[in-house]
Amino acid sequence: MGAPADDLDLIGRRTAQRTSVVRALIDHGGFVGARALHDELRTQGAPVGLNTVYRTLAALVDAGRADVVRDRGGERLFRHRPFPEHQHYLLCRACGLSAPVDSAAVETWAEHVARTSGFAEVEHTVELTGLCPQCRTT
């Protein structure tokens, strides 16, 4: 379990709101949008301003404690990352379930491309989406 304490120390003052946001993100267990997290906090009786949700999530991303992906509609989805290691995910387009994937091969490939391209400060975005076992009915 990633203790909220660890995360909170990295992002500034320890406020009730930030504590709530971090805990809600961890509890959620997968990728969530800021809006959805804001709703969950409100229904859980720990209302936090949407603005603060955005700021806390941004701070977590800066601190390397959260990963971000863009869903089909362009919305940013956040997921808590307990370990400092860079991660990629395979996530379900229907239910949002996410599974970390072993991306060693891609990292190697990306580094190779970076070295032989002439470009500097090369970064990569790698996202896999699909339909999880539960969701592939029809």
Place this chain on the structure above:
Amino acid sequence: MGAPADDLDLIGRRTAQRTSVVRALIDHGGFVGARALHDELRTQGAPVGLNTVYRTLAALVDAGRADVVRDRGGERLFRHRPFPEHQHYLLCRACGLSAPVDSAAVETWAEHVARTSGFAEVEHTVELTGLCPQCRTT
């Protein structure tokens, strides 16, 4: 050179506006946003409604004649794709210059993950960004 004719046949009626948009996209030579393309068309004396620019680009993407990436701000950037083969790019965060990259290794990796994951209809997004030789001046 991809002749606009080929592309226009795939997306419906042959109108002056679509012809302009397709030609402007090809002429641009790299990734462009709808807004920027709209501006270029206006300054070139071939004004087209922004809405039509969006619709034409969407049609090209549907027809597999254009690739899309999201820039940092979430804006969608489009690039004409003369060949039907799936492509990935390395693009400059400063000037927008893009270079196709050999992604065979990633395709293999993605297929492997898909087969062993239990997920169905797995799709992938792979984008590399960096600073091109011209732009890495600090």
Place this chain on the structure above:
DNA sequence: CTAGTAGTGACAATCGTTTCCATCTACGGT
């Protein structure tokens, strides 16, 4: 040529996200 349908574009609406700013509060001195 004409009918009929697909396309156009000005405008408004949406959606996610950011900025503003007046107010509040955590917390390192004292």
Place this chain on the structure above:
DNA sequence: ACCGTAGATGGAAACGATTGTCACTACTAG
């Protein structure tokens, strides 16, 4: 424990990209 203040909060307004609406236009099949 008590301040003072930099940092944090949140409601409202601003923003930028994209999509919906709908009256009008113009391809194109016949």
